[in-house]
Amino acid sequence: MTHPNLRFQARGHYERHVAKLHGALPTDSTPAVRIYEVSPRDGLQNESVIVPAEDKVALVRRLVAAGVRDIEVTSFVKPSWIPQLADAKTVIASLRDLYTRDDLRLWALIPNRRGLERAIDADLRHIATFMSASETHNKKNLNRTRRESITGLAEVIGTAKESGQTVRAYLSTVFGCPYEGDVNIEDTIALSLDLLSLGADEIALGDTTGMGNPGQVVEVVRRLTDAGVPVERIALHMHDTRGTALANVLAGYQVGVRTFDGSVAGVGGCPYAKGASGNAASDDLVNLFEAMGVHTGIQIDRLAAAGVFLAERLGRPLPGRYHQFHMGSSSDDDAQSQSA
Numbered sequence: 001m002t003h004p005n006l007r008f009q010a011r012g013h014y015e016r017h018v019a020k021l022h023g024a025l026p027t028d029s030t031p032a033v034r035i036y037e038v039s040p041r042d043g044l045q046n047e048s049v050i051v052p053a054e055d056k057v058a059l060v061r062r063l064v065a066a067g068v069r070d071i072e073v074t075s076f077v078k079p080s081w082i083p084q085l086a087d088a089k090t091v092i093a094s095l096r097d098l099y100t101r102d103d104l105r106l107w108a109l110i111p112n113r114r115g116l117e118r119a120i121d122a123d124l125r126h127i128a129t130f131m132s133a134s135e136t137h138n139k140k141n142l143n144r145t146r147r148e149s150i151t152g153l154a155e156v157i158g159t160a161k162e163s164g165q166t167v168r169a170y171l172s173t174v175f176g177c178p179y180e181g182d183v184n185i186e187d188t189i190a191l192s193l194d195l196l197s198l199g200a201d202e203i204a205l206g207d208t209t210g211m212g213n214p215g216q217v218v219e220v221v222r223r224l225t226d227a228g229v230p231v232e233r234i235a236l237h238m239h240d241t242r243g244t245a246l247a248n249v250l251a252g253y254q255v256g257v258r259t260f261d262g263s264v265a266g267v268g269g270c271p272y273a274k275g276a277s278g279n280a281a282s283d284d285l286v287n288l289f290e291a292m293g294v295h296t297g298i299q300i301d302r303l304a305a306a307g308v309f310l311a312e313r314l315g316r317p318l319p320g321r322y323h324q325f326h327m328g329s330s331s332d333d334d335a336q337s338q339s340a
């Protein structure tokens with residue numbers, strides 16, 4: 001059963017969009033796409049600078065004020081694995097007033113049973129699990145086979161559902177594996193169906209190293225839906241390593257996907273780590289969709305301001321295109337009129 005929090009109006013959106021093209025105004029302001037913000041977790045875990053907990057909390061509050069309704073705020077992995085997120089407990093405790101709100105979903109990434117216990121202890125209601133679509137990436141990243149991951153996740157997801165959690169299941173390297181190259185779509189289908197049958201509410205297909213292209217996105221989504229995965233339970237998590245994230249998102253939208261992951265200002269991807277790369281920038285996603293008349297529920301200026309705040313805290317320029325436009329237009333209002 002789909003968790004009610006994850007329902008959204010994919011069909012309704014399309015009808016409203018068509019009505020708009022024919023001259024009738026949309027009848028409500030329900031967001032037509034859902035932007036799932038990953039900057040506090042996926043973004044910051046890949047930065048060389050460790051951002052203090054109070055700044056992470058301030059970032060989350062700015063994102064909420066901009067209208068973001070899904071935010072992955074931290075990860076309950078062993079602090080020694082990811083020192084950038086060692087303050088998970090403090091961050092969560094400081095956000096208690098937000099994550100009990102019914103209109104917001106604050107998520108934490110959890111690696112195993114122990115992580116789940118920590119999330120439950122903190123009263124978090126939304127958790128995300130992860131594994132890879134490719135065997136080699138799964139072994140290198142998680143030190144187990146995909147089958148072993150599924151067995152472990154059976155317990156984690158089952159326990160999470162019993163305690164009333166919403167579960168997102170990340171499947172990494174769906175669009176290419178840095179070790180194996182092409183990833184078999186049949187494997188993605190089998191693992192997605194397994195994860196749904198274990199109780200996952202949503203499958204987030206990850207283009208972990210930005211190897212995907214729009215044609216492939218269309219094919220993967222179509223094959224998954226043909227195999228019985230409801231399109232409203234698919235999310236796309238794109239990285240912009242090769243500059244294709246936005247095109248991949250648009251391709252996903254055109255075949256019915258309505259949940260897209262983004263990281264404000266494209267944060268993530270340490271400049272000192274080889275092969276590291278940023279997520280799709282959520283301000284780029286919001287700008288794209290709003291320009292198309294597809295309502296996101298997010299105020300772009302406030303979102304961009306959250307990106308500026310984060311860039312200042314990290315002390316480095318961030319790669320998001322809208323972010324850079326926003327920085328340029330706020331520092332020199334005349335620039336546009338002077339250039340072609």
Ligand SMILES: [Zn+2]
Nearest residue numbers: 042208237279
């Ligand atoms: Zn990512």
